[in-house]
Amino acid sequence: MATEDAALKVKVARFEELYALDDSQDDEPDEGLLQSMAMLKRKRSEKSEPLAQTSSSSMTAISKRDRDAPEIPAKLQKLSRTTSAPPSLISPHKTASSRQLRRTSTLPKSVVTTTPTSDPADVAPKPAKLFSGLHFYFFPNNLKNPGRKFRIQKAEEYGAKWEQAFSATVTHIVVDRSMNYDQILQYLRLDAIPQQNIHVVDERYPADCISFRSIVDAGQRQYYIKGYKPQQVSEPTVIPRADSLQLKPAGRAVQTREPQTLSQRTTTTLSDPSPVKPASMATTVEDPSPGKRALEPSDSSLSAGWERPGPREQIVLSYCFGTDSRQLIDDDDDQGTTSTATTGTNLLDLGSSTVVPKWQQRFQCMQQNTGKNEDSPNAETIALLQEMAEYYTQIKDEWRPIAYRKAIATLRKHPVKVTTKEAAEKLPFIGERLAAKIEEITFAGFLQRLQSAREEPADQVLQLFLKVYGIGYAKGMRLVAQGYKTLEDLRTKADLDQNQKIGLEHFDDFNTRVPRLEVKQHSDLVAKAAKNLNEGIQVYTMGSYRRGAESTGDIDLVITHANWPMTRLRVMVIDSLVPQLFKQGFLKCALAATSRQDGSKWHGASCLPGSNVWRRIDFLLVPAEELGAALIYFTGNDIFNRSMRLLASKKGMRLNQRGLYKDVMRGKSREKLTEGELVEGRDEKKIFAILGVPWREPWERIC
DNA sequence: GGGCCGTACTG
DNA sequence: CAGTAC
DNA sequence: GCCC
Numbered sequence: 061m062a063t064e065d066a067a068l069k070v071k072v073a074r075f076e077e078l079y080a081l082d083d084s085q086d087d088e089p090d091e092g093l094l095q096s097m098a099m100l101k102r103k104r105s106e107k108s109e110p111l112a113q114t115s116s117s118s119m120t121a122i123s124k125r126d127r128d129a130p131e132i133p134a135k136l137q138k139l140s141r142t143t144s145a146p147p148s149l150i151s152p153h154k155t156a157s158s159r160q161l162r163r164t165s166t167l168p169k170s171v172v173t174t175t176p177t178s179d180p181a182d183v184a185p186k187p188a189k190l191f192s193g194l195h196f197y198f199f200p201n202n203l204k205n206p207g208r209k210f211r212i213q214k215a216e217e218y219g220a221k222w223e224q225a226f227s228a229t230v231t232h233i234v235v236d237r238s239m240n241y242d243q244i245l246q247y248l249r250l251d252a253i254p255q256q257n258i259h260v261v262d263e264r265y266p267a268d269c270i271s272f273r274s275i276v277d278a279g280q281r282q283y284y285i286k287g288y289k290p291q292q293v294s295e296p297t298v299i300p301r302a303d304s305l306q307l308k309p310a311g312r313a314v315q316t317r318e319p320q321t322l323s324q325r326t327t328t329t330l331s332d333p334s335p336v337k338p339a340s341m342a343t344t345v346e347d348p349s350p351g352k353r354a355l356e357p358s359d360s361s362l363s364a365g366w367e368r369p370g371p372r373e374q375i376v377l378s379y380c381f382g383t384d385s386r387q388l389i390d391d392d393d394d395q396g397t398t399s400t401a402t403t404g405t406n407l408l409d410l411g412s413s414t415v416v417p418k419w420q421q422r423f424q425c426m427q428q429n430t431g432k433n434e435d436s437p438n439a440e441t442i443a444l445l446q447e448m449a450e451y452y453t454q455i456k457d458e459w460r461p462i463a464y465r466k467a468i469a470t471l472r473k474h475p476v477k478v479t480t481k482e483a484a485e486k487l488p489f490i491g492e493r494l495a496a497k498i499e500e501i502t503f504a505g506f507l508q509r510l511q512s513a514r515e516e517p518a519d520q521v522l523q524l525f526l527k528v529y530g531i532g533y534a535k536g537m538r539l540v541a542q543g544y545k546t547l548e549d550l551r552t553k554a555d556l557d558q559n560q561k562i563g564l565e566h567f568d569d570f571n572t573r574v575p576r577l578e579v580k581q582h583s584d585l586v587a588k589a590a591k592n593l594n595e596g597i598q599v600y601t602m603g604s605y606r607r608g609a610e611s612t613g614d615i616d617l618v619i620t621h622a623n624w625p626m627t628r629l630r631v632m633v634i635d636s637l638v639p640q641l642f643k644q645g646f647l648k649c650a651l652a653a654t655s656r657q658d659g660s661k662w663h664g665a666s667c668l669p670g671s672n673v674w675r676r677i678d679f680l681l682v683p684a685e686e687l688g689a690a691l692i693y694f695t696g697n698d699i700f701n702r703s704m705r706l707l708a709s710k711k712g713m714r715l716n717q718r719g720l721y722k723d724v725m726r727g728k729s730r731e732k733l734t735e736g737e738l739v740e741g742r743d744e745k746k747i748f749a750i751l752g753v754p755w756r757e758p759w760e761r762i763c
Numbered sequence: 764g765g766g767c768c769g770t771a772c773t774g
Numbered sequence: 775c776a777g778t779a780c
Numbered sequence: 781g782c783c784c
Contacts (some may be wrong), residue, residue, distance in 0.1 A: 422783095448781095449781095452781085457781085458767085459766090459767060459781060459782085460781045460782095461781085462767065462781075462782085463767090463781030463782050463783095464781065466781085466782070467781080467782080488782095488783095489781090489782060489783085490782085491781070491782050491783085492782095493781065493782090494781070494782080529778095529779090530773095530777095530778070530779085531778085532777060532778045532779080533777085533778090534776080534777060534778090535777075535778085557773080557774070558773095559773080559778090603780095614780095616780085651772095651779095652771080652772050652773070652778090652779080653772085654771085654772080655772095659771070659772075660771075661771060661772075661780085663772085663779080663780090678779095678780075680780095693769095693770090693780085694780085696780085698768085698780080701768070701769090701780095702767080702768045702769090703768090704768085705768040705769065706767075706768065708768090709768080709769095714768095714769080715768085715769085716768085716769055716770060717769085717770070717771095717780095718770090729765075729766065730766080730768095732769085
């Protein structure tokens with residue numbers, strides 16, 4: 061397998077380059093199109109909104125529990141390529157036998173691979189000139205978009221002639237999903253496209269043909285272009301949903317998408333039809349992968365305690381070629397692996413078993429995850445999957461993002477490029493559906509589809525609203541349903557609670573990443589004020605900062621005292637520290653504050669002197685005996701934490717921000733029945749050891 | 764078909 | 775309690 | 781989404 065993958069890698073490398081080289085702005089169509097497009101776009105968005113709504117709300121009828129049920133209307137279901145039969149074959153290749161029907165889409169390996177596999181089922185005759193005799197015209201017909209460039213290259217490789225100009229010889233017009241039928245007509249200055257001679261197909265068509273090693277029926281509905289109405293049938297064309305890589309609505313989030321309110325339907329072309337966030341809001345910065353990190357040592361004994369990550373390379377190498385990949389490859393055969401933790405830490409006998417059961421190896425926390433993937437051969441795939449995961453996260457899909465992130469983690473550790481479904485499916489946490497996506501990514505970026513989903517007006521508004529601190533999925537949906545479309549709408553009309561108002565007010569601030577250096581400044585400032593109140597108070601900088609990130613989403617601080625009990629610490633913070641920081645003008649507002657009675661966290665916003673940018677800042681108050689557990693909790697990342705906690709629960713224990721407890725009784729579905737007995741809370745490393753998890757440096761917890 | 768972390772704060 | 779956040 |  062590995063060798064096969066390697067071979068694939070070489071072959072595909074060329075296409076990788078294409079992706080890499082062309083980073084041009086997505087798909088700028090040819091200039092001529094530009095103006096007309098702008099116009100058409102509004103018309104389209106106005107039109108398609110209600111349709112999309114309709115289709116969405118019809119999903120509501122489908123049982124929420126039934127995750128696997130296609131979210132698309134049953135009649136369209138069979139068109140879903142991934143899970144169902146291939147498109148009907150017009151001129152089945154000799155190989156298009158029953159075998160193909162079994163495995164829906166199999167990459168023609170003979171094309172990509174040099175060493176024929178011994179697997180007889182996979183031996184396929186060369187479909188090399190599958191497209192010979194066909195003349196493709198793409199729309200837009202240029203290489204500006206990486207995905208399209210890839211499709212064109214592929215088509216040519218399979219014998220198609222790429223027509224530079226539209227002419228009578230064209231047999232197929234392959235249309236980007238971002239385009240619609242009217243745009244084609246307008247551009248080509250046609251009233252209609254002669255269907256007898258020319259097939260107008262969706263961008264997936266070539267890849268499907270290649271997948272099935274046949275010229276599939278171009279007239280099938282799933283290849284329809286947006287806005288295309290087959291003959292006189294005047295049914296609405298809302299089909300984009302019916303494709304294999306569509307973005308499914310969140311499982312549990314299938315809640316009602318209210319039909320558009322009047323205000324939304326009546327939008328005239330005069331009012332701003334695009335719910336895109338205003339320019340001023342476009343400040344969200346992608347997490348720049350922490351390449352080189354700042355040099356400053358985290359000196360101040362306060363925020364200190366964490367050395368910066370060592371040489372990156374070392375880490376990367378060790379996980380690429382070290383135990384991890386091995387573990388992923390042969391996986392299932394060793395019995396009880398010993399805890400061969402690299403960064404061996406094990407505080408000698410803590411009653412922790414040195415022998416880690418096999419099943420435990422599957423937990424994310426059992427492996428070094430540095431979150432890096434630029435040197436991964438699968439970087440491209442990872443990036444796309446990541447976007448999908450982010451999208452699902454934003455729509456508040458509870459579980460898909462988890463699945464995606466697990467899959468991404470295994471791809472990161474996989475030493476060779478994964479191109480085929482079969483190869484992908486063998487890897488842990490990659491099932492049929494993700495495998496199909498991975499395969500398809502190597503053919504054509506499905507990013508397109510991702511984008512079109514993101515362009516869905518309602519979704520876009522929802523996503524915008526969800527970025528407001530305090531607005532979650534439920535509230536966001538309500539606001540969308542009420543017809544609000546802009547932050548300005550929210551500000552002037554919507555009913556928001558206090559926190560949401562603040563979140564809105566400082567939308568830009570809170571959605572701007574905080575540079576590592578600034579995190580430290582905030583931290584130092586708090587630490588200094590705290591020291592002033594009492595020498596024994598310590599402040600630790602947590603979150604992604606501790607994991608070594610170059611920038612963070614907010615500022616997470618643990619405040620602790622070596623000798624004080626929680627009560628005293630809390631009183632000090634609530635009654636003295638916080639007011640003091642407010643007085644200094646550093647703290648700007650409280651968003652969720654603990655009462656002085658009980659509680660342990662304080663959320664608010666802070667602002668450095670001389671600055672006017674508010675940052676989200678969180679304090680976690682921690683008594684010394686809980687420090688270790690708190691460090692784990694506040695260091696994350698969340699995947700790592702979940703993994704640790706799940707592991708604990710599987711071992712009859714319970715891990716939370718306060719400590720590790722044993723003898724926890726659980727009822728059905730792990731429901732906690734008893735609190736259990738505290739085993740360890742003070743020492744971070746001991747908690748790892750007791751759980752049988754090899755010590756992970758903070759920057760190795762980026763799962 | 765059910766589970767997928769466990770908790771704190773708000774209204 | 776639901777919703778939100780970490 | 782995946783896994784058991």
